[in-house]
Amino acid sequence: MNLINVNVTVTGIEVTYSDGSQSRWPTEVTPGVDGHGNINYYRPIIESSDKKMQLYLTKLGEALAKVLRKGSGIRISNSTLTRLPDGYRLFEHTKQNKESGEVRKDTYLFGGGVNSNLKFRSPNEFIDHLLWLASDKTSSCDCKYCDGKTSDLVFGKAMTEQGGFRRGELVWATKDQILTTDETETSSYIKFWPAVVIERTVVSPHVLYTLQRVLVDGTLKVRQNKIMPWLALDPADLMKQFDNQDVTDDPLLVSKFLKAVNYANEIASxxxxxxxxxxxxxxxxxxxxxxxxxxxxxxxxxxxxxxxxxxxxxxxxxxxxxxxxxxxxxxxxxxxxxxxxxxxxxxxxxxxxxxxxxxxxxxxxxxxxxxxxxxxxxxxxxxxxxxxxxxxxxxxxGSKLVLTSENRNSIQQTAKRARPINNSSFSRKK
Structure with missing residues (x-):
């Protein structure tokens, strides 16, 4: 099994892809009386210090670590799962019989799977589904609930957003993320601006990117829907439109945009x-x-x-x-x-x-x-x-595009342990 949707850090293991959704969580989260007169409700388990949560995170992390070590030989210092996949939550189901007063408590994991009523009853029951979430999806989920119903070769938007863009990559950002309000309102032809990805962070349920804007001071954080791949647009077409004599955009802003695209083209070369x-x-x-x-x-x-x-x-x-x-x-x-x-x-x-x-x-x-x-x-x-x-x-x-030491270090993490390369050693062509 090829586990690609996993981050391994000193604090533990994180699964970066999920099919979980809050819409599948139980809604009866406060004590109430059901149709049979019994007290019946689900208590959310949120704190990582809770013993039930610790059991899940430990067991699931150990299962992931075992597969990772076997498949890649990767060194894992902490085999604990840092958190449940996005959209999943543990609940303690409490039911008190109206006649005997007997109280029963069971722990379930809600959020994912092939139907809205699905609940995993133990860490062991969830392991196969977790491994599928962490995998490259070239095989179906083997858990008892999916039973092959997960599509092994269909990838949707959610998976792409989990992978997304990487540090050091060149992208296009929408102009409203780059320019001032006045510049945005007066620029009819400039719709996107080149930027470099400095950092990627997950603020559930969103993925945020810190961008260094080309020839614009400072960085900013944007959601993924505000940026697009560099290859999605042709810089030559964007620059050619300014040959039109009817262009009314600010000449200074146009000049700055053309220079920014030229710098970006140099990076892309x-x-x-x-x-x-x-x-x-x-x-x-x-x-x-x-x-x-x-x-x-x-x-x-x-x-x-x-x-x-x-x-x-x-x-x-x-x-x-x-x-x-x-x-x-x-x-x-x-x-x-x-x-x-x-x-x-x-x-x-x-x-x-x-x-x-x-x-x-x-x-x-x-x-x-x-x-x-x-x-x-x-x-x-x-x-x-x-x-x-x-x-x-x-x-x-130089001073035209200032990288702080923090941002420089962030990009350099993309190429840790990189060695010097000389033109006599490598070639693109056979």
Whole structure:
């Protein structure tokens, strides 16, 4: 099982994807009398210090840690689950018989699953479903309640929002997040502005991103629906519109916007392999995006129009390394995109068996595949091999784009343990 929706920290293990919803929680949370005259209610268990909560977090964390250690050999210092997945909550069900006065208390976990009345009765009963939440969803959930009803190859908006954008990535932010109120009201042609992701935080139920705006002082926090992938828009088209003599936007603001896009284009022209060991890579900063193992990426081929590009398969990276010829190479699985018959998300059908995989080099990658932007056809085309320092220098660009030491450190965490790279050692082409 490939667990990709997991964060391991010194404080414990966190599952970053969830199918949970508060709408599935019981509503009878205060003592009351039911139709049979019995006292009947559910007490929410919220505090992590509660013994029942500790039991769940400990048992579930140990189950996750066991699979993680077996699958990747990852070192886990604290095998406790830091919190329940979003939308899940423990409740203690209390029922007092009206005749005997006997009180019975049972603990249940509510929030997820395939129907609104589902409740998990113990940590062991929830483990299989938790492992599925943490997985890449290429197989169905094995828990007793789902019984194969979860879609193993259909990914919707929720999964994309959990993964979202990464530190150091270049994105577009809506102008109302970047410009002043006056600038927003007077700019008809400027609708988006380039920015760099500094940090990603989860404030349930929202994912917030701290952005460093290009050529605009200061950072800001925005929700994911206010930003979009760099490859979703063509900078050339945005810049070309200002050739129109009827443009009424403030000339100084237009000039600043064009400079910001040029700086962003410079960032997007670079690629940086980040070395984990002699041959293995931690990630590749590929133009505007950060590519990692278990990512789904779009493919590109020459002489295809946009419609044909959309029909290309999607590639899942299972390994990235430096081959014997000192060239960057990836291996992984190939998926076809299929219609979902009106259901949200995109259906992916794997074309290769578990015993086979496809080789790929960087020239064949167009960019990350976003479930919320499945129709992106632009291809990343970074041509400049650069160190992380080179990339940060362009982002910072002296006083024009000031990065605080805190923000600089945050971006650098994207490429921990990166080694210097020289142009004679690596190449995009075979």
């Amino acid at each position: 670079m690629y940086t392999p980040v070395i984990r060991s002699e041959y293995a890579l931690s990630c590749i900063i590929f133009g505007a995006e950060v590519l990692k193992v278990n990512d789904y990426v779009r493919l590109t081929y020459e002489k295809l129009n946009d419609s044909e590009m959309m029909q290309l398969p999607v590639f899942k990276i299972t390994s990235m390394y430096i081959n014997e010829h000192k060239k960057l190479e990836m291996r992984g699985d190939m998926f076809l995109k299929m219609p979902t018959n009106g259901a949200p998300g995109t259906k992916l059908i794997r074309t290769n068996t578990e015993q086979t995989e496809y080789p790929l080099d960087l020239t064949q990658i167009a960019g990350r595949f976003y479930m919320t932007y499945p129709n992106i056809t632009r291809s990343a085309s970074p041509t400049k091999l650069a160190t992380l320092t080179d990339r940060l220098k362009i982002i910072q660009d």
